[in-house]
Amino acid sequence: MAAARILGVAIALIGVAGAAYGAGPAARAAPPAKALQALKPGQWEVRERGEDAHTRRLCVSDLRQLLQLHHGPRLCSAFTVDDGAKSLSITYDCAAAGNGRTDLRVETDRLVQIRSQGVANGAPFAFDAEARRLGPCWP
Numbered sequence: 001m002a003a004a005r006i007l008g009v010a011i012a013l014i015g016v017a018g019a020a021y022g023a024g025p026a027a028r029a030a031p032p033a034k035a036l037q038a039l040k041p042g043q044w045e046v047r048e049r050g051e052d053a054h055t056r057r058l059c060v061s062d063l064r065q066l067l068q069l070h071h072g073p074r075l076c077s078a079f080t081v082d083d084g085a086k087s088l089s090i091t092y093d094c095a096a097a098g099n100g101r102t103d104l105r106v107e108t109d110r111l112v113q114i115r116s117q118g119v120a121n122g123a124p125f126a127f128d129a130e131a132r133r134l135g136p137c138w139p
Contacts, residue, residue, distance in 0.1 A: 035085065038086075038109050040109070042135055044058050045057050046131045049127070074097070
């Protein structure tokens, strides 16, 4: 009986800790970051800077996708480091897929600057990019 009670308490504590660290429903219901409130989902073009720069277009349904570009559309657990009206810094963890830190600066409601670094699929990455909203996603 005592072992069952201890197990129940342990499971409850794990659930509370998971919610506090972004793993539970409470984290998903959190209000959006201040900087992201000025932006809209849709078709975004991301232009990386540097020698091996890539340009790609993304249909962004959740603006948090702009914060973890090297980890695809999955939304990983994140910790907000700084949340201002025009800038946002987060660290995030995608379990075995890797982790990262992203700093996003809002220039206008259609233009943002992104700096990100971390590890994706076992390899380090670091990039600076500019992302522009082109409009709604195209079929």
